[in-house]
Amino acid sequence: MIKSRKDLHEYLEADKAQLGRPYHLFKKWLIQAEDYHLRLFMVTLRYFEYYSNKKRHLWDYIPYLYYYRKFYRLQQKTGLYIRPNTVGAGFCPLHPGFVRIGHYVRIGKNCTILPMVLIGKKHPGPCTITIGDNCYIGTGVTILGPLTIGNNVTIAAGAVVTTDVPDNAVVAGVPAKIVKMKS
Numbered sequence: 001m002i003k004s005r006k007d008l009h010e011y012l013e014a015d016k017a018q019l020g021r022p023y024h025l026f027k028k029w030l031i032q033a034e035d036y037h038l039r040l041f042m043v044t045l046r047y048f049e050y051y052s053n054k055k056r057h058l059w060d061y062i063p064y065l066y067y068y069r070k071f072y073r074l075q076q077k078t079g080l081y082i083r084p085n086t087v088g089a090g091f092c093p094l095h096p097g098f099v100r101i102g103h104y105v106r107i108g109k110n111c112t113i114l115p116m117v118l119i120g121k122k123h124p125g126p127c128t129i130t131i132g133d134n135c136y137i138g139t140g141v142t143i144l145g146p147l148t149i150g151n152n153v154t155i156a157a158g159a160v161v162t163t164d165v166p167d168n169a170v171v172a173g174v175p176a177k178i179v180k181m182k183s
Helices: 005-019 025-031 034-054 058-078
Strands: 081-084 099-101 105-107 117-121 128-129 142-145 147-149 167-173 177-181
Touching: 005 034, 034 058, 034 081, 058 081, 128 142, 142 147
Parallel strands: 081 099, 099 117, 105 128, 117 142, 128 147
Antiparallel strands: 167 177
């Protein structure tokens, strides 16, 4: 959770390192490349989290409202519906496309996620879904909680995860089963 300027800069540097692609101005102005919009989305998300968590004074409402509006417009443009304060530093959506992460989800550091991912509840009511650090979530994955996914987990494309997953596992299938353990 981002609570200070120092935390904000640490999160921004981790996100920049995880995306790993160089930023070019001509991509912004000439071709409107998808990685530009993803980078803009992540920066806007981090600033929105910072101004949401910060104890607000009267002069803090202007940037808060600016990032609030910009964040929700970028959600519609990219298809990434990610609630603030749910993803850790170094979170990397590789492509724009439908990704739905609710407020009851906690994702660790350096996680990579592809499009068409739904992280939701099995049943109405309170629920917590926890995803560990360094996870890779493939295209078309559905994660239905409450559950816990460990660190260094790879979830194959199209999997439906409904049970807990231990650390260092590779899961696939409907419903997802452990295919192998990483050494």
